[in-house]
Amino acid sequence: xxxxxxxxxxxxxxxxxxxxxxxxxxxxxxxxxxxxxxxxxxxxxxxxxxxxxxxxxxxxxxxxxxxxxxxxxxxxxxxxxxxxxxxxxxxxxxxxxxxxxxxxxxxxxxxxxx
Amino acid sequence: xxxxxxxxxxxxxxxxxxxxxxxxxxxxxxxxxxxxxxxxxxxxxxxxxxxxxxxxxxxxxxxxxxxxxxxxxxxxxxxxxxxxxxxxxxxxxxxxxxxxxxxxxxxxxxxxxx
Numbered sequence: 001x002x003x004x005x006x007x008x009x010x011x012x013x014x015x016x017x018x019x020x021x022x023x024x025x026x027x028x029x030x031x032x033x034x035x036x037x038x039x040x041x042x043x044x045x046x047x048x049x050x051x052x053x054x055x056x057x058x059x060x061x062x063x064x065x066x067x068x069x070x071x072x073x074x075x076x077x078x079x080x081x082x083x084x085x086x087x088x089x090x091x092x093x094x095x096x097x098x099x100x101x102x103x104x105x106x107x108x109x110x111x112x113x114x
Numbered sequence: 115x116x117x118x119x120x121x122x123x124x125x126x127x128x129x130x131x132x133x134x135x136x137x138x139x140x141x142x143x144x145x146x147x148x149x150x151x152x153x154x155x156x157x158x159x160x161x162x163x164x165x166x167x168x169x170x171x172x173x174x175x176x177x178x179x180x181x182x183x184x185x186x187x188x189x190x191x192x193x194x195x196x197x198x199x200x201x202x203x204x205x206x207x208x209x210x211x212x213x214x215x216x217x218x219x220x221x222x223x224x225x226x227x228x
Binding site for chain 1: 118146150155156157158159160163165204206208215216217218219220221
C-alpha cells in the first residue's frame with residue numbers, strides 16, 4: 001500500500017460518455033500527478049499540480065480535464081474519448097513538485113474506450 | 115530522440131542468476147536518475163535514485179545501480195534474482211528545466227524462471 005488510492009480500478013466507456021477518475025493520497029504531499037501508460041510506449045506525464053495549482057500540462061487534448069480541489073484529491077474528467085485513449089492511468093504524489101522527489105504511485109485505472 | 119533509453123524490452127533469467135538491466139540517458143535530461151519497478155497489477159515503486167555523490171547507489175530488494183558519466187549510463191544490477199523480482203523496470207530522469215516531470219524509458223520486463 002503506497003498511500004495513493006485510485007478509483008475505479010477498471011473502467012469501460014463509450015466514446016460519448018462522460019466519466020471521472022479519482023485519486024486520493026494520504027501522505028500529506030503537496031504535489032500530485034497524472035500519468036498515462038500505454039502498451040509499448042513510455043509513461044507520459046499528463047498533468048502536475050503543486051499546492052492545488054497546475055504547474056505543468058504536457059499538451060494533453062482538452063477531452064482530458066484535471067481538477068485538484070485540495071492537496072489530497074485529484075480528478076481526471078473524461079469526455080468524448082477516442083479508442084486510442086485506452087490505457088492505464090496512473091496517479092502519483094510527492095512531497096513537493098521538485099525534479100528529485102520520490103513519486104508514490106497508485107495502482108492505476110485501466111481504461112477501455114469502445 | 116528519446117532521452118532515456120532502455121535497450122532491452124525483455125530479459126529472461128533463471129532464479130539465483132545475476133541480472134543487469136541497461137539504461138542510457140541523453141544530455142537533454144538532468145543527472146538525477148531513478149529506477150522504478152512495477153509489479154503486475156500495481157503502480158510503480160521507487161527502487162533507487164542517484165542525485166549526487168557516490169556513483170554506486172544501493173536500493174531496496176538487493177538492487178543497485180551505477181552512474182557512469184562517461185558512458186551516460188545508469189544500469190541496474192542484482193547479483194542473484196528471485197522469482198518475486200519478476201516485474202517491469204523503468205529508468206527515469208527529469209528533463210532539464212522541468213518542474214516535477216520525469217521522462218521514463220519504455221521499460222524492461224524481467225522474467226525470473228525457476
